[in-house]
Amino acid sequence: MAALNSALLLLSVCGRRMFPVSRIVGGEQASFGKWPWQASLRQWRTSTYLHKCGAALLNENWAITAAHCVENVPPSDLLLRLGEHDLSTDDEPYGFQERRVQIVASHPQFDARTFEYDLALLRFYEPVTFQPNIVPICVPNGDTKFVGRTAWVTGWGRLYEDGPLPSVLQEVSVPIINNSVCENMYRNAGYIEHIPEIFICAGWNKGGFDSCEGDSGGPMVIQRQSDKRWLLGGVISWGIGCAEPNQPGVYTRISKFRDWINQILQF
Structure with missing residues (x-):
């Protein structure tokens, strides 16, 4: 019964912003609480935890990230910061929550050479409490109508290749393109890339x-037209350079992994 209540609670809150809305290149600063599922995945470095990758909150116990972010990293070296906005200040409308990572569940087929199956789930030691700047993202059932839609990508990554890291969460909108168009774009840029449907x-x-x-x-999130909730279309996986012509970003397609995600979330 508790599991059912938890699932119902998740369905009622996922993908909904509580705030009115007033690795990113060419984007702009996001307003506080606009992307409340965004997390900073941090890794222990000599004396402190430093931002390494992005992640997204799935429910009170789990977050999702790319497998290449956590490959060969023990869970004890990882920390998730949720509800963060500006890394340089604690003076924000709501505080962040930090959670140590208990379990890292990387996809068993992850290939570090091709980045295929680039997905990992992170279970926290203690559940997070949802609040206006900490809300889970919804997992889509399918994505047949995503091509041509506008997606939003968020993060604290470099502002340009080899450039500085921002302190404030950045956002950028990009159009979803189909995979054969994506391969052709890379070909036009001089790269032969096989980009399967995953x-x-x-x-x-x-x-x-x-x-x-x-x-x-x-x-990488897309707003569902029927009820305006936000769906997790993809997890940032790879690209060549940053924001180069004909070199779009490539993301792990979440709809292809819904069953695997649901299976892991049972733990």
Whole structure:
């Protein structure tokens, strides 16, 4: 019964912003609480935890990120910060929550060479409490109508290739493109890339808007038209350079992994 109540609670809150809305290149600063499922995945470095990748909150116990962000990293070296907005200040309308990671469940087929199956789930030691700046994202049933839609990508990654890291969460909008168009764009840029359906691409021919280093593992979200909830379309996986022409961002396609995600979330 408790599990059922938890599932019903999740359905009632996922993908809904509580705040009125007033790796990212060419984007702009997000307003506080606009993307409340965004998390900062941090790794222990000598004396402190430093931002490494993005992640997204799935429910009170689990977050999702890219497998390449956590490969060969023991769970004890990882920390998730939820509800963060500006890394440089604690003076915000609501505080963040930090959770140590108990379990790292990387997809068993993850291939570090091709980045296929680039997905990992992170279970916290203690559940998080939802609040206006900490809300889970919804997992889509399918994504047949995503191509041509506008997606939003968020993160604290570099503002351009080899550029500085921002302190405030950045956002950028990119169009979803189909995989054969994506492969052709890379071909036009001089790269032969096989992009199977477990990936989903988003980006512009002309470049200029993209995720970048430090954004990996973060969410690419799309608003469902029927009820205006936000869905997790993809998790930032790879690209070549940042915001280069004909080199769109490539994301792990979440709809292809719904069953695997649900299976892990039972733990």
